[in-house]
Amino acid sequence: xxxxxxxxxxxxxxxxxxxxxxxxxxxxxxxxxxxxxxxxxxxxxxxxxxxxxxxxxxxxxxxxxxxxxxxxxxxxxxxxxxxxxxxxxxxxxxxxxxxxxxxxxxxxxxxxxxxxxxxxxxxxxxxxxxxxxxxxxxxxxxxxxxxxxxxxxxxxxxxxxxxxxxxxxxxxxxxxxxxxxxxxxxxxxxxxxxxxxxxxxxxxxxxxxxxxxxxxxx
Amino acid sequence: xxxxxxxxxxxxxxxxxxxxxxxxxxxxxxxxxxxxxxxxxxxxxxxxxxxxxxxxxxxxxxxxxxxxxxxxxxxxxxxxxxxxxxxxxxxxxxxxxxxxxxxxxxxxxxxxxxxxxxxxxxxxxxxxxxxxxxxxxxxxxxxxxxxxxxxxxxxxxxxxxxxxxxxxxxxxxxxxxxxxxxxxxxxxxxxxxxxxxxxxxxxxxxxxxxxxxxxxxxxxxx
Numbered sequence: 001x002x003x004x005x006x007x008x009x010x011x012x013x014x015x016x017x018x019x020x021x022x023x024x025x026x027x028x029x030x031x032x033x034x035x036x037x038x039x040x041x042x043x044x045x046x047x048x049x050x051x052x053x054x055x056x057x058x059x060x061x062x063x064x065x066x067x068x069x070x071x072x073x074x075x076x077x078x079x080x081x082x083x084x085x086x087x088x089x090x091x092x093x094x095x096x097x098x099x100x101x102x103x104x105x106x107x108x109x110x111x112x113x114x115x116x117x118x119x120x121x122x123x124x125x126x127x128x129x130x131x132x133x134x135x136x137x138x139x140x141x142x143x144x145x146x147x148x149x150x151x152x153x154x155x156x157x158x159x160x161x162x163x164x165x166x167x168x169x170x171x172x173x174x175x176x177x178x179x180x181x182x183x184x185x186x187x188x189x190x191x192x193x194x195x196x197x198x199x200x201x202x203x204x205x206x207x208x209x210x211x212x213x214x215x216x217x218x
Numbered sequence: 219x220x221x222x223x224x225x226x227x228x229x230x231x232x233x234x235x236x237x238x239x240x241x242x243x244x245x246x247x248x249x250x251x252x253x254x255x256x257x258x259x260x261x262x263x264x265x266x267x268x269x270x271x272x273x274x275x276x277x278x279x280x281x282x283x284x285x286x287x288x289x290x291x292x293x294x295x296x297x298x299x300x301x302x303x304x305x306x307x308x309x310x311x312x313x314x315x316x317x318x319x320x321x322x323x324x325x326x327x328x329x330x331x332x333x334x335x336x337x338x339x340x341x342x343x344x345x346x347x348x349x350x351x352x353x354x355x356x357x358x359x360x361x362x363x364x365x366x367x368x369x370x371x372x373x374x375x376x377x378x379x380x381x382x383x384x385x386x387x388x389x390x391x392x393x394x395x396x397x398x399x400x401x402x403x404x405x406x407x408x409x410x411x412x413x414x415x416x417x418x419x420x421x422x423x424x425x426x427x428x429x430x431x432x433x434x435x436x437x438x439x440x
Contacts, residue, residue: 003283010278010290014297021301025308032311105252106372106405 041069044086044095065089070154071099074146077138078102081111085122085150093154095123096147108139122147226345230337230352236329237360238421243329247361248410250320252372255379257365258358259310259317260324262383263302265354267324269347270298272338276346279339291334292325299325312382329357360417367413370395371404 034051041061042048049064061069066089073080082100087093097119098111110116110133121130127148132140236242243264250260271294275282282290303321306314314321324330333353338346370376374395381389403409 003286006281006283007286007290009281010293013278014293017297018300021304025304028308029304032307032314036311036315104406106402 040084040097040099041086044069044084044097046094067094070150072146072150072153074142074149076101076103076142077108077136078104081139081142081146083143083146083150085147087154091154093122093147093151095120096143096150098143103136103139108136110136111139111143119143127151226348227352227355230333230349231356231359233425234353235356235360235421236333236353237357238418239425240329240332241418242332243327243357244414246320246323246327247357247364248407248414250317251361251364251368251410252405253369253379254362254365254377255313255383256317257361258380259306259313259383260320261354261358261361263306263317263321264324264327264330264357265351266302266305267295267298267327268330268333268354268357269350270301271295271330271334272346272350273343274298275334276338276341276343282339287339288331288335291331291339295330295334296325310383316382329353363417364410364414367417368404368409371401371413372409373405374400 038051045063045067047065054061054063056071059071061071063069067087070085070087071083072085073082075081079102081098081103083096084099085093085096097113101109101111103109103111110118113119118130118133127144130140130144132144234240237244237247246260246264251257271291274294275291278290299322302324303314303318306318306321330353333349337349341349366376369378376393376395377391380391384391401409404413
């Protein structure tokens with residue numbers, strides 16, 4: 001009984017302490033987090049805007065000028081690399097940043113803007129044209145893939161793109177060329193050189209397969 | 219602070235230096251010490267947790283049942299760790315972004331649990347506080363030594379990024395050591411082990427000499 005009382009007492013004390021400090025710092029913490037997120041956003045879009053009433057929905061934040069911010073994560077060398085990308089009103093990528101990562105310090109941390117300007121290249125050229133960094137191929141490719149995927153996802157989501165179709169399982173060897181030309185079926189090359197069966201609707205999102213689709217269309 | 223009998227503080231900081239003498243808390247030590255600013259940040263946070271937990275536990279020691287003392291200690295340490303995370307995030311956000319992950323694992327730093335169990339839970343708050351300060355200072359010393367060496371070797375600079383910790387005025391504390399290619403190994407985990415080993419050896423040499431000097435029966439052992 002005594003044990004229980006003292007355990008409870010200490011728990012209560014700790015809880016009070018935590019609640020007190022939380023109360024004290026909560027506002028400052030929220031302010032810091034928001035300010036940090038917006039700083040990144042302003043820096044990324046290259047302009048300041050009124051942030052009132054803006055909120056994230058499914059990893060996407062619409063901006064007053066018609067553009068939007070997109071969040072995503074891509075597996076890097078150590079854990080996920082969290083990316084933030086800005087698109088303008090026309091749906092073009094205007095820039096991308098790494099907001100959180102655990103890549104190897106000294107080797108993989110060039111994706112931090114305060115370590116290297118590498119991330120700025122994504123605002124100038126397509127992800128494929130960005131050079132990987134020697135000694136950190138996995139990290140480089142992960143970021144490139146992540147950005148590319150966001151671009152691809154945005155193309156797929158825009159109204160002009162084909163509405164997603166559920167075509168079921170399809171044997172690619174029997175796929176008609178006109179399907180491939182419509183961009184509906186994108187196929188990864190199989191390891192043994194043959195093409196396999198894939199679920200169409202789950203692959204459409206994936207930019208890494210674009211080349212395979214082209215080959216198929218020929 | 220007599221020379222004959224070292225005080226609680228210096229005993230905790232030097233003779234029983236948590237990192238170099240007791241080899242405690244090596245995980246955060248090796249993980250965060252890749253630059254001076256990170257080292258200083260973690261040292262401050264660890265010191266805060268160490269001091270807060272030691273004082274609390276010492277003050278409550280009469281009420282902590284022997285049987286469940288470890289859960290109580292961990293609870294108190296976890297509380298102070300969470301507090302330090304909140305305070306960092308509220309008042310040193312830039313630093314928080316860099317060291318948050320490692321501050322959170324202070325809770326499992328056996329240096330703190332060890333000192334609390336071995337000392338603070340048996341001593342009055344005054345003594346416990348001194349011991350905690352000494353332990354924290356010793357840990358900070360180890361962190362800064364390792365951080366300094368690793369930053370100098372790995373980045374060719376010292377005090378880089380101190381403005382994240384001490385405000386904009388510290389931005390020009392940065393010292394460029396120049397030199398040619400920085401030694402990347404020093405920044406990577408294997409480098410941390412190697413440098414920590416070398417520093418540990420040096421620390422042992424210093425302590426052995428000190429002991430030899432204090433002990434009159436033993437003469438001049440290098």
